[in-house]
Amino acid sequence: MNILIKNVDVIISGSEQNIIRNGNIGIQGDTILFVNAGGNTPPGFNPDKVIDGKNRLAMPGLVNAHTHSSMTLLRNFADDLALEEWLFNRIIPLEAKLGPEDIYWGTMLAIAEMIKSGTTCFADMYLHMDEVARAVLESGIRANISKGPLVSNLRGKPGISVDSEGCMEYFKTWNNQGNGRIKTCVEIHSVYLYDEMSLREAAELAKKLNAGIHIHVLETEAERNNSIRMYGMNPAEACLEFGIFDVPVIAAHCVHLSDSDMEILKSRNVNAVHNPGSNLKLGSGIARVPDMLDRGINVCLGTDGAASNNNLNMFEEMHLAALLHKGVQCNPTLMNAKQVLKMATANGASALGFGDDTGYIDEGMKADIILLDIDKPHLCPVNNPISAVVYSAQGSDVDTVIINGEVVMENRKLLTIDEEKVKYKVKEIAARLSGLR
Amino acid sequence: MNILIKNVDVIISGSEQNIIRNGNIGIQGDTILFVNAGGNTPPGFNPDKVIDGKNRLAMPGLVNAHTHSSMTLLRNFADDLALEEWLFNRIIPLEAKLGPEDIYWGTMLAIAEMIKSGTTCFADMYLHMDEVARAVLESGIRANISKGPLVSNLRGKPGISVDSEGCMEYFKTWNNQGNGRIKTCVEIHSVYLYDEMSLREAAELAKKLNAGIHIHVLETEAERNNSIRMYGMNPAEACLEFGIFDVPVIAAHCVHLSDSDMEILKSRNVNAVHNPGSNLKLGSGIARVPDMLDRGINVCLGTDGAASNNNLNMFEEMHLAALLHKGVQCNPTLMNAKQVLKMATANGASALGFGDDTGYIDEGMKADIILLDIDKPHLCPVNNPISAVVYSAQGSDVDTVIINGEVVMENRKLLTIDEEKVKYKVKEIAARLSGLR
Structure with a gap:
């Protein structure tokens, strides 16, 4: 047309x-x-x-560079709690009850919310990712969706299992579908859930698939300490050492980066995602975004999941990103509006692998x-x-x-989503989850 | 009805x-x-x-406890600048061009914006306050509007003039108008613009009128230093000493309070207004709100003027207030949603003198x-x-x-404001101001 x-x-x-x-x-x-x-x-x-x-x-269009879209299902279930209480006693027990159909409807709701607040592209990492792909395909949105070969004991399963074949199958099925609207990459949740061998294996898989990796990096101080205990290296160093940073990487959060960690990210062209709403709400801390930008790191913006935000509104993330660092550093010239808009558009498009033809409005662009x-x-x-x-x-x-x-x-x-039906289905799921609490 | x-x-x-x-x-x-x-x-x-x-x-309804409503006229005129550049080279020269009719339309626009984002009551401090009162009366909103007896050389006038009679006249004309929707109080912009004698005179006037005072307190570190240089006391101490804290006070910002300053505020039941959006945007710093709440200080929320925010949306201020302190102190249990909602409603109503019958929904309340x-x-x-x-x-x-x-x-x-006309008039004024830049 x-x-x-x-x-x-x-x-x-x-x-x-x-x-x-x-x-x-x-x-x-x-x-x-x-x-x-x-x-x-x-x-x-x-x-x-x-x-x-x-x-x-x-x-x-805005690019939400890090979310767990179907966590919309858990919106406002648990707030104002310590991280461990929130995650382990509230969120994970609920997640264990989510089936593929739930994820489909939760993702559809997320996409409805994102489109209604101007997001045209997002990066997702969560469960039952075939359902996420289906929702992306049907809704017409653009997305980078990840599939993890590693399953840890986070959700009650023993040891670490590796499913490279499932990951390759996912890549084959979904990459470049929807007239190129879908890109797939390899999920590695974080370095702290696995071990060195499995991390190296997942990084190898990404290389073999010529795919990127979507990973949480240094969201909390505890993550740094755990990684040092496990590997004798902090998460940024471990990613470098284990080959994770050998491919294009979407590194979510990046809250607790030292100067030398920033040098690592810059040297490997790692894309850092700033998630101010979630980082503040969970008390994770405040990422050193102005320092990252000064070093030329490609910093983009994300909402994280709706359970820790509690919405997927990129206008709010732009607002937070523009205000926060000025106040914390007592410097009103930091993070000007143009920089922040670029983070929420072109920088995000580039991080998600769509930078060649999306992220700004010009002749020849999508x-x-x-x-x-x-x-x-x-x-x-x-x-x-x-x-x-x-x-x-x-x-x-x-x-x-x-x-x-x-x-x-x-x-x-x-025009591409039956909003009433999606809300109806999600309310049904939420009622079921409430009963399970 | x-x-x-x-x-x-x-x-x-x-x-x-x-x-x-x-x-x-x-x-x-x-x-x-x-x-x-x-x-x-x-x-x-x-x-x-x-x-x-x-x-x-x-x-x-939400209570915006500190704004300069007609600064909507200066929205997005100047951003991402150092405070002095922003205030003295951009904002004040424009303010000098604003006449009473401009203030009326700017206030009407502000009230339109506030009602459309759920604010039912606000506290205002600015120029040509008769026009603000007129807009409040006509629009049906509730407001605490202040009139200052002191005029300093901030806006290019020599010395300090005191207009107690004008202030008394304003009080007589407007207090309790609109079926009690309007309350008036005495504006003292801040301690740093005047001298001890005029500050004492203004405080006496408030006592004589049985009125409260609306004042900026410790918005910036520079304000503390200036006050100490001028009076040998910081602004909170000066307010206590000069009688300003002898009446009910709306103290805007309160960013740089020491422990002993908080004790002063608590001992005099001073109402502190947290303006997170403006404080962050101007790089003023981050108020110690959890500490104030712990001490039992009545903390409410405000947007400040739209020139430093750049809107009058109390949902955004609630969002900022709830997130900011969690992140800065790495404690997700601070500033829970209930506390923040109370700050934006009952605490604000109380600070503005409407606490007896507004601020929550119950039988017998307005x-x-x-x-x-x-x-x-x-x-x-x-x-x-x-x-x-x-x-x-x-x-x-x-x-x-x-x-x-x-x-x-x-x-x-x-239903009480001709929104199209207001926008039309404000665009005319903005075009005139643009030409003057």
Whole structure:
């Protein structure tokens, strides 16, 4: 389908303050054919659909670079608790009760929430990942989904089992499906759940598949101590040593990095995901994001799962990321709005393996575009559109979402997801889980 | 008018986890006549209007305990700058161009934004306060509005002038207007703009008027140093010494309080306003809120002005307040959702002088009630309603707002404000200010 968005203000990217006023965006199939500052559309371009951009702001879709999407099912079940109580006594016992169908509906709810708050691409790591892939395929969203060959005793199973074949099968089945919307990678939950041999084996598998790895790195101080006890090395050093950093890596959290850990990440081009909402809520600490950015590390943004956030709203994560470090370091010039927007778009796209053709709005890029309704008191006067997006906007300001050239939401109505059915199913599951508490 | 809200889940207050499921709320005139857990309405109660509470959550209206409402006009004009550059080179030169009509429209926009994000009461301190009072009166919102007798050289005027008579006149004109929706108090901007004699004079005026004082206290470290240089005392000590703390006080920010400063605040029952968004954004630092709460200080929440936030969304402030201190102190049990909700409701109502009959939902209280639409993916499943409000909700989830028994918003349509006209006027003003930059 050909789509013309006309008379619209456009934030091209966060990488430079490149704003087009009253421009046009032309989309042909899954690709942006042109972006111009108004005037005529190119000869021969016949749109099947015209979207009026009046009072709208177009910008690249947001990239949620680390989540466990179907943890939406556990939203607001347990809050304000110490980490161990929360994880081991509340969350894990509930997770043990989740079957594949539950994961499907939880993921669908997550995707509905993400699209409704402007996220067009996400990275997922959780259970029953075939169901996650199915939900991604059906909903039209873009995603990097991971499958782990390693199963530890975290969830009550003895020892560590390795399922390389299952992982290869997953990769074969899902990688590049959905017209390239799906990329798969290898999940290694963290270094602390396994042992050296299994970690090396998982890293080898990623190399063999030519795939990346999605892993939690240094979320807590305890993680550092455990790793040193287990391996004589902290998690960043262990990842380097065991070959995990030999492939493209999505490293979630990165809260407790030392200077030398940052040097390791930078030297291997590891992508760091900042999850401010979750890190604050769980009391994990505050990642040294300005230091990472100064070193040229590709830092992106994520929500983590809804059980520790408790939503999947990237506007809130941008807001937190922009405010937090200024306050902690008493320096209002840190983490400016452009940097934060870039973290939430181009940096995330790059980390998830979609950086070649998504993350900003330009000719030849895939059409992952969101439109914000800016005709609202809290966005009046707009003045600086990038500041407005990072400091003033809410997720609910997103009015229209286009992913890979397909309109998946228009006037806040989801077009590829039966929202009522999804909410109904999730409420059923939550009622069952409540009964089990 | 008599209003019945039926079949609604109700958060009674943040002070205890007191939730009524599928209850009814009856409103007679400006007052809550009954709240019950379902069943029949009392005999003789004939509602003129019935609101269906299905998929709605009723809760007390939010109280924004410190803002400069018409700074909405300066939203997103200047961000990510050092404080002095921001304030002296960007904001103050623009403020000098603002006339009474500008303030009126800027305040109207602020009130529109606040009502649309669930705020039913606010405390204001700024310029041309008669215009603010006019906007409050017309819009139906509740407010504590301050008028300063002291004018310093901050805005380019020489010396300090004292206008006690103007202040008394303001008090006489506006206090208790709007069926008691308006309370007035004395503004003292801060201790660092004036001298001891004028501060003592302003404090005396407040006593004479039997009024409270709204003042900035220890927003920055520089403020402490300046005060010590000027008075040989820090601002909290100076307030105590000069009689400012002899009356009920709304003390904004309170970022840099020492232990002994907290003892001063506690001993005089000073109300402290936590403004996390603004404090972070301006790099002012992080207030020791858990310590203040431990000492029994009444801490409430505020947005500060939209020029340093950049919105007036109390859901965002609750979210920030609940997350920030957990992360900074690496303790996820701090600032639980109930505490934060109480800060944003009952504590604020008390600080602003409306605590006797607003701040929670109960028989005999004034009807300041908001309804959230909870039938949304990001609020599904709700599980714990108070966690949902503090961690998951957005300002835009507010569907209906009742203030002093009057429905001022229904289905997100403002009923007492011409939203289109307000936005139009503000855009005109902003265009004029842009030209002046």
